[in-house]
Amino acid sequence: MSAQPLIVGLGGTTRVGSTTERALRIALSRAEALGARTRLFTSIDLNLPHFDPNTAERGPQEIALVEALRQADGVIIATPSYHGSISGMVKNALDYTEDLRRDARPYLESRAVGCIVCAEGPQAMGATLAALRAIVHALRGWPTPYGAVVNTGGPAFDAGPQGPDPAVVQQLELVAAQVIEFARMRDALAARAG
Ligand SMILES: Cc1cc2nc3c(=O)[nH]c(=O)nc-3n(C[C@H](O)[C@H](O)[C@H](O)COP(=O)(O)O)c2cc1C
Incomplete structure (x- = not known):
């Protein structure tokens, strides 16, 4: 890993x-403030064909995503x-990590993965966060201890002239900080092992 970990942000909806997407951008901004390099894949970048395990043919968008995840120090x-x-x-988009299965570091192995959920109700927030964490486990990633859930039924991002609700920003920034902390711990361990 270089002195600046690479954090890949993936998510959003088809809507620019x-x-x-706003939640993801806040987390990535925090990652940059903490010294990381970042790559963002959102909206049109994730408008990919259904993942097809029966062919190795991939378009430029799919290759860009898979390559970024291959290089990532955190997600x-x-x-x-x-x-x-x-x-x-x-x-x-996550199904494309199947193209990393034969890597020395398969899928999202050895990487912390910050999980962020936006929903309009607490029941969906909890269920979706649990589902996302289960997927990250299947991909051999390390879900961060803190997962951010944002209730978009309220004024999460439009709390007034001051911008997004500070409590929402704090959650998203904590996720970013934990991803980077883990990347730096892994790097320090690798350096010690020589
Ligand atoms: C197809 C669809 C299904 C949804 N299902 C739920 C749901 O089960 N529970 C919930 O709280 N919100 C649900 N929502 C609301 C979204 O989770 C919510 O609007 C979220 O903030 C996504 O908004 P965004 O497009 O601005 O990112 C749904 C929205 C859509 C479009």
Whole structure:
């Protein structure tokens, strides 16, 4: 890892500037403030064909995503809650990690993964966060201890002239900080092991 960990942010919805995208951008800004390099994949970047394990043919968008995840030192995923779980678009993007299965570091192994959920109700927030964490476990990633849930039914991002609700920003920034802390711990361990 270079002195500046690479944090890949993945999420949002098909709508440019969605609340989920805004949440992800806040987390990535914090990661940059903490010294990370970042790559963002959102809206049109994630409008990918259904992942097809029967072919190795991939378009430029899919290759860009897979390559970024291959290089990532940490990942932040932001999903809306759609019908009580993560959205199909975000799940489809994550299915492309299958192209990393034969890597020395398969899927999201050794990486912390920050989980962010936007929903309009507490039941969907909890269910979706649990679902996202289960997916991260399946991908051999380390979900961060703190997962951010944003109730977009309220004024989370439009709390007034001061901008987003500070309590929401604090949650998102904590997720970013934990992803970076883990990346730096892994790096220090690797350096000690020589
Ligand atoms: C297809 C669809 C399904 C949804 N299902 C739920 C749901 O089950 N529970 C919930 O609280 N919100 C649900 N929502 C609301 C979204 O989770 C919420 O609007 C979220 O903030 C995504 O907004 P965004 O597009 O601005 O990121 C749903 C929205 C859509 C479009």
